[in-house]
Amino acid sequence: MLYITTRDKTNLYIKDWGTGTPVVLLHGWPLSSDSWDDQAMAIAQAGYRVISYDRRGFGRSSQPWSGYDYDTLSDDLASVIEHTGADNVILVGFSMGGGEVARYMSRHAGKSVAKAVLVSSVVPFMLKTADNPEGTDAEVFDKMTQGMKADRAKFFAGFFKDFFGVSLISHSVSEELLDWARSVAMQASLKATLDCAKSFATTDFRKDLPAFKVPTLIIHGTDDKTVPINASGRAAAKQIAHATLLEYEGAPHGLFATEKERLTKDLLAFFSAPKT
Secondary structure, three states, rough: OEEEEEEOOOOEEEEEEEEOOOEEEEOOOOOHHHHHHHHHHHHHHHHOOEEEEOOOOOOOOOOOOOOOOOHHHHHHHHHHHHOOOOOEEEEEEEEEEHHHHHHHHHHHHOOEEEEEEEEOOOOOEEEOOOOOOOOOOHHHHHHHHHHHHHHHHHHHHHHHHHHOOOOOOOOOOOOOHHHHHHHHHHHOOOHHHHHHHHHHHHHOOOOOOOOOOOEEEEEEEOOOOOOOOOHHHHHHHHHHHOOOEEEEEOOOOOHHHHHHHHHHHHHHHHHOOOOO
């Protein structure tokens, strides 16, 4: 296994596949870098170097007590880029990972980044406030916290059905994939799971968006119940200069599984497109 050590001595598990222009994939909550494997294989086979890693507290990375705020998480991303020697990087952030992309662009001035992608991302601001009326009520996040504290395994059983758009009439993914997602989520520490949920729910990234100085692609499902599109994908597209928004009609949150081939195709098209 390959690990890198961050500035605060946290060990992050890294996958480094292929050669060529580097693509760094940031996974969503509460999963691990394995959630990107289908896209990572296809991207590496298309002639890119694919770097993915388990966020601190999740997967095979260390589980420290602290460091689950976005400043520290973006510093972890900076450590990954530095330790792997990646340059002219394409950053791809899914869900919570989109926040790491946004904070890295501002806090680290987008160092070494050539393009950015936000997939089902929490950017720019999830919480409903007076100046963010499309956001999600705080009570929703409070209930999530209560559910995880009471019975985390039971909470995830329901959470991932919404995540992947599974219902009585829609079976967008297999029961086996749901089982896998639940098992990966339970590998994370409870502290990391709770703290990261608070971070993605309450962090306001609107001030970070002017730092996007590179071509940016935003992909979001119109039926995303986990991160509703109005306060996220559509709002980010309006606030990031020259961003391109691709809406997947009727698609849920977990696009890496439910729209696997389409997502891979759209990512590769954006990677290879000349800068304008």
